[in-house]
């Protein structure tokens with residue numbers, strides 16, 4: 024469904040992504056695992072059309088990005104690494120704003136917002152300001168905001184950073200639920216246990232390069248994923 028061919032992104036002298044070639048399959052949970060600075064966020068930004076590659080090609084169902092931007096954007100949901108809500112709006116207003124940006128008709132907006140708030144158990148805080156929510160609630164809101172327009176592929180950049188273990192488990196359950204709904208999921212993490220718990224396949228990135236790509240079982244074969252990760256990202 025998603026193909027990267029020799030994708031490269033440089034910022035001045037920094038090669039954030041250095042010749043990345045890989046394929047992400049429909050319906051899988053695909054993990055980008057790497058240390059801080061490995062190029063995970065830059066890769067996500069390239070795949071979600073927030074940055075343009077310096078070289079290489081990205082194809083969605085065989086279509087290159089240039090010339091197909093509007094269509095491709097309609098397929099994507101993006102959960103950024105950093106919270107970017109308007110904290111002075113309510114939960115409902117934030118979702119409403121996003122739904123309008125995606126041009127959902129009024130009736131459908133209301134139904135979709137009801138459904139999503141129920142899905143992440145945020146109905147009770149519907150009228151609260153975002154700034155009043157706990158960290159875990161904000162994360163859940165960030166995820167459903169990205170689902171408003173029923174994307175086919177959801178990108179999550181470090182979805183559980185700085186969350187306590189209970190809240191992390193909740194987010195993991197949410198991601199697993201989304202997979203069963205048939206959504207393709209691409210997530211980044213620097214937590215090995217997160218990749219092991221959620222991903223069908225994992226790409227290990229090291230300094231912008233692909234160090235390994237396989238199923239979590241194969242990457243763990245003979246040793247732990249942690250050992251493989253440490254060996255490949257020295």
Ligand SMILES: Nc1ncnc2c1ncn2[C@@H]1O[C@H](COP(=O)(O)OP(=O)(O)O)[C@@H](O)[C@H]1O
Pocket residue numbers: 034037038039057058059060061062063064065066
């Ligand atoms: N806008 C930018 N300008 C300059 N350098 C950047 C920019 N964005 C990322 N980088 C650099 O690219 C490298 C990869 O960063 P990033 O993709 O954020 O890594 P990760 O998400 O894996 O921590 C880092 O060395 C980072 O400093």
Ligand SMILES: [Mg+2]
Pocket residue numbers: 063064065104180181
């Ligand atoms: Mg990052």
